[in-house]
Every structure is written in C-alpha cells, then in structure tokens.
Amino acid sequence: MPPRTYHHPDVEEIAIARVLFALSEPLRLNMVKMLAEQGEVDSIDLGPDLPRSTLTHHTSLLRESGVVFVRAEGRKCMIKLRGEDLDARFPGLLGTVLTGYESDDGDRGEANV
Amino acid sequence: MPPRTYHHPDVEEIAIARVLFALSEPLRLNMVKMLAEQGEVDSIDLGPDLPRSTLTHHTSLLRESGVVFVRAEGRKCMIKLRGEDLDARFPGLLGTVLTGYESDDGDRGEANV
C-alpha cells in the first residue's frame, strides 16, 4: 500500500570512503557521469542493457553511500546527483572526480560514443 | 643479487577508477593521509601493528594504482605520494580527497589522536 520510499543518509552521515568506493566501480562512475550531464534521469537510462536487479543493486549502493537521490515516479524511479550535498560535505570532490573521469580515456572514456 | 625494484605505472596509465578504489579502503586512505603530512616515510610507520604481509599487500596496491612511489632503502622501503603525477593526471583530486577526509570524523578522523 505505502508508495515506495527510499532511505537517504543525512549529509553529515556521508562517509568519504563509501563515496570513493561507490565511484570506483566503472559502471557506477559512468552512471554518475550521465547524471552530472543530464540532471535527473529515469533509472532505466542509466543501464538499459543491464538486468533490472543489477541496476537496482548499483543505484541502491549509490543512494546508500549518499551520492544520489532516488524518487519514485509512478512505476519508474527518477535519480539525480546529490551535488550540493556532496559539495557541502566534501567540497570539490565530485567535480575533480568527474573532470578526471573525462580525461581518462583508458577506461571507457569515448570508445563507445 | 639484484636490489629490489618496483614497477610503477606511467602517468598516462593511471586510471581514475583504480585510484578511487585504492583510496576507498580506510586503512589505505589513512596511509595516504600520513604520506601527505609527513612526506616520504618508512613503510613500517604506515602500519606498525599490521602483519608485514598485510602491509605489503596495501602498499603494493597503492603503488600499482599509481598513488605512491616505493623505493628500496637498505632492508626497509621508503614510500611517498605521487602528488605531482596525480595532480597532472587528475588535477585537484588528491587534494579534495584529503580535505574531505580531514573533515570526516565518522570514519576515524580524530578518535585515535
């Protein structure tokens, strides 16, 4: 009956080690890149080819580490970066990671575009 | 006979996902913090209470991910941050991580000082 709800850690509760771990996974790092470019997106757009349970796994990990905010929208769910929260907690961190990821063509920077 | 040598990735080879993973481990993150504060240090100082093989495991991972430079000094080994290399590859990343770690007392920020 109750509509889907999601738990999000408070800003003070966000731990840097967990954030770094969340961003250290290529799939998740690419998701974060998309979120930074596109704003709030439908979760399915973050991994159209992934099994749903795998997608849920990664989005949940990003949410529980404090990187993203998840919101139920009808039967799908919308995801956006917690950019301001992250910047308040760890100033500049997200920006430098994303800038660094841009210049890292060794991982998967542009071969798939 | 040959003195101990260590392989270090070139600057261009340093991958951001691997760096973030290396920094996502509390033990290793604390080692990096010490290195940032103290410059080049004896490896033993990074984990006096750790089993040697465990210490080697973590220092090797930091070295292979491009975070630290390791040098044999007699029978011990000296370790220092590759600060300039990291900054050339991913500008500002290390600084923001260290700054963020400083303000993160939830992990182990100051309870042990």
Place this chain on the structure above:
DNA sequence: ATTATAGTTCGAGAATTGTCGCACGGTCAA
C-alpha cells in the same frame, strides 16, 4: 478486474578483495 510494465527483494553462484602465517632472499651488524 485483468493485463502489462517497472522496480524491489531474495537467493545462489562467481569473482574479487582482505587477512595472515610461513618460507625465502636480500641487508646489515658483529
């Protein structure tokens, strides 16, 4: 109400990572 769709949970298995004892080779002092 029925059907279809989307996300979640649970479980199992594979893969990766962390921990640590132990033997080995290199280094230094006596």
Place this chain on the structure above:
DNA sequence: TTGACCGTGCGACAATTCTCGAACTATAAT
C-alpha cells in the same frame, strides 16, 4: 660467516562484492 631483521611471494581461508534469475509488490492502461 653467523645471526638478526625487513620486505616479498605464496597459499589458504574469510569476507565482500558483483551478477542475475525468479518471485513479489506497486502502478498504469484497457
């Protein structure tokens, strides 16, 4: 040379993490 010390590599085990199918719940359309 002998012996103590330090780091490394190996191997085994524990702990985490990743992947993904299947059953389930909620939502929307017919």
